[in-house]
Amino acid sequence: MKIIWNDREPIYVQLYQYLARLIVEQVIDEGEALPSVRDIASEQRVNPITVSRAIQLLVDDNIVEKRRGLGMFVIEGASATLKAQLRQNFLSDEWPNIRRRIDLLGLSVEQLLKDTDL
Amino acid sequence: MKIIWNDREPIYVQLYQYLARLIVEQVIDEGEALPSVRDIASEQRVNPITVSRAIQLLVDDNIVEKRRGLGMFVIEGASATLKAQLRQNFLSDEWPNIRRRIDLLGLSVEQLLKDTDL
Amino acid sequence: MKIIWNDREPIYVQLYQYLARLIVEQVIDEGEALPSVRDIASEQRVNPITVSRAIQLLVDDNIVEKRRGLGMFVIEGASATLKAQLRQNFLSDEWPNIRRRIDLLGLSVEQLLKDTDL
Amino acid sequence: MKIIWNDREPIYVQLYQYLARLIVEQVIDEGEALPSVRDIASEQRVNPITVSRAIQLLVDDNIVEKRRGLGMFVIEGASATLKAQLRQNFLSDEWPNIRRRIDLLGLSVEQLLKDTDL
DNA sequence: GTGGTCTAGACCACT
DNA sequence: GTGGTCTAGACCACA
Numbered sequence: 001m002k003i004i005w006n007d008r009e010p011i012y013v014q015l016y017q018y019l020a021r022l023i024v025e026q027v028i029d030e031g032e033a034l035p036s037v038r039d040i041a042s043e044q045r046v047n048p049i050t051v052s053r054a055i056q057l058l059v060d061d062n063i064v065e066k067r068r069g070l071g072m073f074v075i076e077g078a079s080a081t082l083k084a085q086l087r088q089n090f091l092s093d094e095w096p097n098i099r100r101r102i103d104l105l106g107l108s109v110e111q112l113l114k115d116t117d118l
Numbered sequence: 119m120k121i122i123w124n125d126r127e128p129i130y131v132q133l134y135q136y137l138a139r140l141i142v143e144q145v146i147d148e149g150e151a152l153p154s155v156r157d158i159a160s161e162q163r164v165n166p167i168t169v170s171r172a173i174q175l176l177v178d179d180n181i182v183e184k185r186r187g188l189g190m191f192v193i194e195g196a197s198a199t200l201k202a203q204l205r206q207n208f209l210s211d212e213w214p215n216i217r218r219r220i221d222l223l224g225l226s227v228e229q230l231l232k233d234t235d236l
Numbered sequence: 237m238k239i240i241w242n243d244r245e246p247i248y249v250q251l252y253q254y255l256a257r258l259i260v261e262q263v264i265d266e267g268e269a270l271p272s273v274r275d276i277a278s279e280q281r282v283n284p285i286t287v288s289r290a291i292q293l294l295v296d297d298n299i300v301e302k303r304r305g306l307g308m309f310v311i312e313g314a315s316a317t318l319k320a321q322l323r324q325n326f327l328s329d330e331w332p333n334i335r336r337r338i339d340l341l342g343l344s345v346e347q348l349l350k351d352t353d354l
Numbered sequence: 355m356k357i358i359w360n361d362r363e364p365i366y367v368q369l370y371q372y373l374a375r376l377i378v379e380q381v382i383d384e385g386e387a388l389p390s391v392r393d394i395a396s397e398q399r400v401n402p403i404t405v406s407r408a409i410q411l412l413v414d415d416n417i418v419e420k421r422r423g424l425g426m427f428v429i430e431g432a433s434a435t436l437k438a439q440l441r442q443n444f445l446s447d448e449w450p451n452i453r454r455r456i457d458l459l460g461l462s463v464e465q466l467l468k469d470t471d472l
Numbered sequence: 473g474t475g476g477t478c479t480a481g482a483c484c485a486c487t
Numbered sequence: 488g489t490g491g492t493c494t495a496g497a498c499c500a501c502a
Contacts, residue, residue, distance in 0.1 A: 010492060024222065037475060047494050052475070068365065069401075069474050069502030087223045098216060099234050104142060105205045109231050112213065128486060129304065165305075165487050246477060260458065273490060283479050288490075305487030305489050323459045331466065334452060340378060341441045348449065349463050364501065401502050 015054035024083050033071040121162055133172035141192055142201050152190040251290035260319050269307040357398055369408035378437050388426040
């Protein structure tokens with residue numbers, strides 16, 4: 001699956017989010033290996049070093065661990081942990097701002113729920 | 119009022135959003151002058167050039183106009199125009215992504231909107 | 237001052253240690269800017285990106301902060317903080333191992349500390 | 355006995371240090387055979403090739419010799435030799451650095467000797 | 473095979 | 488001026 005890049009955020013951040021999503025959705029399950037840096041790099045047509053940076057973010061989050069010479073593996077329990085982390089971040093950091101803006105713009109609940117189909 | 123900066127977005131964008139908000143809320147009403155670049159710069163402790171860039175965004179949006187020798191003035195009708203613009207941008211660009219993320223995290227949009235009541 | 241590199245550790249780690257040392261010794265004092273990435277890079281004859289990685293470690297440690305467009309600045313109180321961190325790490329992680337090895341080799345810690353006097 | 359790995363040093367080096375220690379402490383005495391590569395590999399859950407590399411370091415140090423068809427044996431006098439080698443390396447290479455860092459961190463002899471009990 | 477590091481050089485955003 | 492990002496390609500250590 002090819003990622004559709006936006007140019008506001010660095011590629012490595014978008015790649016991180018993409019991988020995080022695969023883990024949360026258990027497309028890559030706990031205990032499994034991520035695709036190798038080289039494979040991701042060639043599939044997504046980006047530089048291997050950029051892939052490494054993305055994966056490093058997952059390592060910093062304790063979501064993925066290196067097994068030397070073997071590859072990067074999803075830690076047991078990571079899916080739930082990651083989901084909880086992301087949820088926490090969203091609720092504490094982002095949602096309050098979003099909520100404030102919704103109010104500021106005077107948007108109604110109906111308008112927001114309308115285009116239900118995505 | 120001192121802006122609380124975040125690290126992710128450029129200062130001039132945050133400044134723009136701050137000024138836009140003042141206009142939407144009619145803290146600075148139509149026909150009134152914005153504070154001078156110098157005043158904003160010293161109050162918010164940023165570079166005057168950065169302030170200029172923020173104001174330029176408002177000029178580009180037809181929200182503010184320069185009256186030479188006098189300063190920058192909020193155009194008549196700007197509050198409503200700006201609000202409509204921001205609303206449009208929010209609904210078409212941001213909200214779909216936000217909804218997708220909320221779903222991914224297993225949260226309910228309805229619940230969120232209800233819990234953090236208007 | 238030119239760093240003497242060893243080839244066991246990555247350059248960016250050695251650079252980090254070098255900068256950390258300058259801060260602990262207050263050669264670069266609190267509130268001051270680090271030399272620019274470009275300057276360090278050309279002085280030490282390494283790639284700017286390598287310098288960035290080193291400085292990023294200091295940012296992660298809350299020792300240094302970015303002021304956008306201006307450079308990287310030593311946070312107030314960083315010298316003491318950093319010293320305390322390094323001291324803590326040394327005592328808890330490294331020193332026990334070192335002592336164990338000294339004992340294993342049949343050497344005396346007391347003697348070593350005394351012989352190489354302060 | 356299961357080795358507790360650290361992430362900083364290569365596994366084969368850690369394995370080498372572990373075996374060296376067994377020899378210095380004469381847990382494996384002079385003239386005795388090391389456990390087989392296969393046994394070490396399965397006990398420590400590492401790749402046999404990695405074990406081989408560790409043992410090769412001991413061979414390079416003249417601490418262990420291969421007796422074809424029989425296995426790897428600790429050479430007579432190896433315990434003392436090895437101890438002397440390690441001591442030499444420690445004093446010339448490592449201790450000066452450690453000493454310098456202790457001074458830099460302003461650690462006192464009392465602090466260093468305090469947690470005597472390991 | 474795996475990931476980690478580094479360089480050279482380019483381009484961008486920000487102040 | 489400042490730092491951040493990315494690429495292409497090379498080399499290394501590890502298992």
